[in-house]
Amino acid sequence: DIQMTQSPSSLSASVGDRVTITCRASQSISSKLNWYQQKPGKAPNLLIYAASSLQSGVPSRFSGSGSGTDFTLTISSLQPEDFATYYCQQSYSYLYTFGQGTKLEIK
Amino acid sequence: EVQLVESGGGLVKPGGSLRLSCAASGVTFKNVWMSWVRQAPGKGLEWVGRIKSKTDGETTGYAAPVNGRFTISRDDSKNTLYLQMNSLKTEDTAVYYCTKYSTRDALDSWGQGTVVTVSS
Numbered sequence: 001d002i003q004m005t006q007s008p009s010s011l012s013a014s015v016g017d018r019v020t021i022t023c024r025a026s027q028s029i030s031s032k033l034n035w036y037q038q039k040p041g042k043a044p045n046l047l048i049y050a051a052s053s054l055q056s057g058v059p060s061r062f063s064g065s066g067s068g069t070d071f072t073l074t075i076s077s078l079q080p081e082d083f084a085t086y087y088c089q090q091s092y093s094y095l096y097t098f099g100q101g102t103k104l105e106i107k
Numbered sequence: 108e109v110q111l112v113e114s115g116g117g118l119v120k121p122g123g124s125l126r127l128s129c130a131a132s133g134v135t136f137k138n139v140w141m142s143w144v145r146q147a148p149g150k151g152l153e154w155v156g157r158i159k160s161k162t163d164g165e166t167t168g169y170a171a172p173v174n175g176r177f178t179i180s181r182d183d184s185k186n187t188l189y190l191q192m193n194s195l196k197t198e199d200t201a202v203y204y205c206t207k208y209s210t211r212d213a214l215d216s217w218g219q220g221t222v223v224t225v226s227s
Contacts, residue, residue: 001171034213036152043204043220044144044152049213087152091212094168096142096154 002026002090006099012107017078021102023071023088032092035064035073038101039084047086048073078104109133109216111205116221123195123225129188129205129218137161137183140208143190145201146220153201155179157208158188172198195225 003026013019023033031051036044046055048064051071061076075082083106088099115127129141142157156169158179167179178191188205202220209215 032212036214038152043217044214045217046209046213046215049209049211049215053211055213055215089152089154089214094157095170096157096214098152098154101151 001095002029002093002097004088004090004097004099006086006088006102008102009100010103010105012105013078014107015078015080019075019078019104021073021086021088021104023066023073023099025069025071025090025092028068029090029092031067032090033064033066033071034089034091035062036087036089037082037084038087044087080106109207111207111216111218113203113205113218113221116203116223118224118226119195120227121195121197121225124191124193125195125223127190127192127203127205127221127223129190131186131188131205131207134207134216136181136186141179141181141188142206142208142214143179143188144204144206144214144217145199145223146204147198147201150201155190155203192223195223197225199223200225 005024033051035048038044052064085101085103110132112130143155159166176194180189204220205218206214207216
């Protein structure tokens with residue numbers, strides 16, 4: 001299986017900050033990388049697909065980049081509603097795997 | 108708007124069985140690939156398995172921890188996805204989400220989840 005490793009596991013930031021979350025794959029996955037946001041007690045929500053494409057309806061302050069094994073999710077200016085847990089997920093192998101998650105908390 | 112509604116969760120003893128259902132609306136169900144994803148209490152997301160559309164052979168695939176115990180099926184006439192879970196273990200305790208594949212292989216629609224608790 002392809003292992004996905006996110007860093008950091010948790011992050012404290014303030015409203016208006018620029019935040020970057022990193023995801024690393026155990027082998028090259030081309031651009032087959034998706035990002036999800038999950039709020040407590042809710043289902044995850046797709047933010048970014050194919051490493052850098054913004055899902056319809058997602059604010060433009062979210063962006064993704066990377067290819068191969070290293071990827072980033074950037075939030076350009078944190079809003080109160082962005083405090084949540086973020087997961088990366090590879091779709092290169094049919095055996096999908098997720099990162100362990102990054103919990104973004106208010107400083 | 109796509110809507111996915113899971114049902115069938117509950118409390119079951121180790122070694123028991125349970126069948127989850129997921130009713131889909133707002134999508135041409137027969138044309139889409141579907142999957143199940145679970146989340147143990149306080150833990151991250153774990154992909155369980157997927158089923159392709161009938162056009163693509165209705166092929167299934169499973170994660171190693173559930174392979175041989177869980178079976179995914181679909182009834183396109185009812186717009187419903189199923190997850191048959193046998194030989195349940197305490198580590199199968201989780202919220203189970205029904206999800207839809209996008210054309211770009213992401214999981215673009217999720218149900219609200221159904222809770223499965225495996226305990227004696």
